[in-house]
Amino acid sequence: MSQVETQQSIAPVERRVDAMEAALHERGMEPRAFIEEFEHLAEEEWVPRNGARVVAKAWSDPAYRQRLLDNGREAVGELGIAMPRHHRHLVVLENTATIHNVICCTLCSCTAFSLIGLPPGWYKDLEYRARVVRQSRTVLKELGLDLSADVGIRVWDTTADTRYIVLPMQPPATVGWAVEELVALVTKDSMIGAARLAGT
Ligand code: FE
Numbered sequence: 001m002s003q004v005e006t007q008q009s010i011a012p013v014e015r016r017v018d019a020m021e022a023a024l025h026e027r028g029m030e031p032r033a034f035i036e037e038f039e040h041l042a043e044e045e046w047v048p049r050n051g052a053r054v055v056a057k058a059w060s061d062p063a064y065r066q067r068l069l070d071n072g073r074e075a076v077g078e079l080g081i082a083m084p085r086h087h088r089h090l091v092v093l094e095n096t097a098t099i100h101n102v103i104c105c106t107l108c109s110c111t112a113f114s115l116i117g118l119p120p121g122w123y124k125d126l127e128y129r130a131r132v133v134r135q136s137r138t139v140l141k142e143l144g145l146d147l148s149a150d151v152g153i154r155v156w157d158t159t160a161d162t163r164y165i166v167l168p169m170q171p172p173a174t175v176g177w178a179v180e181e182l183v184a185l186v187t188k189d190s191m192i193g194a195a196r197l198a199g200t
Contacts, residue, residue: 020127046113055182060182072090073089081114087114100151101156102140102156102192105158106157109124110159115191117188123124166192170200173199
């Protein structure tokens with residue numbers, strides 16, 4: 001079946017959500033409280049600012065950076081950032097002048113969401129998931145990141161229990177800035193590896 005035919009045979013998301021809610025109601029289950037809790041977490045708790053705090057701390061504190069690279073899950077816990085129990089491993093991928101890391105989930109849409117927030121729409125697209133693995137340089141260019149030929153690209157495929165975050169390079173002009181100022185520089189896309197920060 002072609003992708004177009006598959007899409008045409010699937011009802012719009014609103015109708016699918018309504019159908020699931022109706023099915024739960026029929027069985028005496030009340031999803032509203034769960035949905036409200038999830039919305040609170042997604043909008044208030046799982047925000048890219050968490051990951052940005054980790055990145056800024058790593059830039060500012062070499063000992064913390066090493067702990068982060070050694071055991072990501074423990075190191076983000078030092079900053080009070082929780083990861084779900086099933087995110088058993090957090091692997092921190094350090095970008096350098098010659099290595100650029102990018103993450104994906106070829107199966108679905110997994111991210112370290114308590115650090116970088118829920119994935120952008122394009123991250124969930126079948127096209128990104130399929131092509132970033134085989135045509136990473138081209139896909140990154142289409143996303144606006146045109147890497148020079150001497151930069152190697154490493155693509156990391158997320159699994160249920162192993163999550164990734166990219167540690168972007170620090171813009172040299174910001175060395176010595178206060179951590180709070182650095183936090184404001186770090187974007188969600190830079191922690192996925194779909195962008196580099198200005199000045200790097
Ligand atoms: Fe996934």
